[in-house]
Amino acid sequence: MQAKVFHKQDIEFYSTLVCMPEGPSIVILREAVEHLKLAGQKIQSVEGNSKIDQHLLPGQTVLSFRSWGKHFLICFKEFTLRIHFLMFGSYRINERKETPVRLRIQFASDELNFYTCSVKLINEPVDLIYDWSGDIMAVEWNAANALEKLKRIPQVLSCDALLDQDIFAGSGNIIKNEVLFRIKVHPLSTLGALPEPKLKELVQEVRQYAFDFLRWKKEFTLRKHWLAHTKKTCPRCNIPFIKSHTGKTNRRSFFCENCQVLYLDID
Structure with a gap:
C-alpha cells in the first residue's frame, strides 16, 4: 500500500x-x-x-x-x-x-x-x-532535583551545566545561549559562585525557554525570537556580542560582556 x-x-x-x-x-x-x-x-x-x-x-x-x-x-x-x-x-x-x-x-x-x-x-x-524528572519537557520535571544537582558541582561552568543531559535532559546549545542571556549570566561563570536566587532563576528559565522554544517552533518563528544565539549585537546594550567556543563541551557561545555578569569563586 x-x-x-x-x-x-x-x-x-x-x-x-x-x-x-x-x-x-x-x-x-x-x-x-x-x-x-x-x-x-x-x-x-x-x-x-x-x-x-x-x-x-x-x-x-x-x-x-x-x-x-x-x-x-x-x-x-x-x-x-x-x-x-x-x-x-x-x-x-x-x-x-x-x-x-x-x-x-x-x-x-x-x-x-x-x-x-x-x-x-x-x-x-x-x-x-530514564529519570523522567530530569527531562526539561516532561510532566515529571522536578526543578528541586535539578537545583540540588547543580549545587553538587560548584566548579562546573554554567555553559557546561546547561548542556549536561543528566541535569537538563533536552537542553542544547540554543537553550544554553538564550537562557544565559535571559538571566544575564556569563557562560564562564562557575555554578558555585552564582547567588542562590540566580541559580534558581537558571533552573526556572531552562524549563520556561524550552516551552517557548516548542511554541515558536510550531509557529515556524523560532529563529525570529533568538536574542543571543548566532547573533552579532546585544539587543540590550547595542554592542557586539562575543562569539567563543566555551567550556569542556567546546560549543559555540554568544554573549555580552557588558550585561552578562561573570560570577567566579574568589579562590
Missing part, C-alpha cells in the same frame, strides 16, 4: 527536524506519530544501515511512543527501540531524503525514516533507565 503523504504545511510541521535537535523538537516528533495513531499498529518491515537486529522488529506491535531529552523511544512488549539524534540527527515522516537511511520503519500506510542518528535496542524497562 502506498504511504499517504501530508499536505505541504503538515510535512513542514511534522517531518523535518533541523540539525542540533533539542528536547522540544523531539516532543514535536512524538506528537506527530501520536497524531498518526501508530501506537497499537504492527511494523510491516524495516530497512536501513543501523547495526541492530532488524529482524526482531517486523510483526512487533507498538505499545507507545515516549521521549526523553534527545532520545525518541518506540516501546514494545519485550524491548524498546531508542533513536538518539545526537548532534545532526533528522527524520522524515511519509517522505524520504536522498541520503542513506539509518532506519526505515514501515507500517500499514505510514513510514518513519531516521537519518544520522544512533539506533539501539534496549531490553531493560525504560522506567529503570
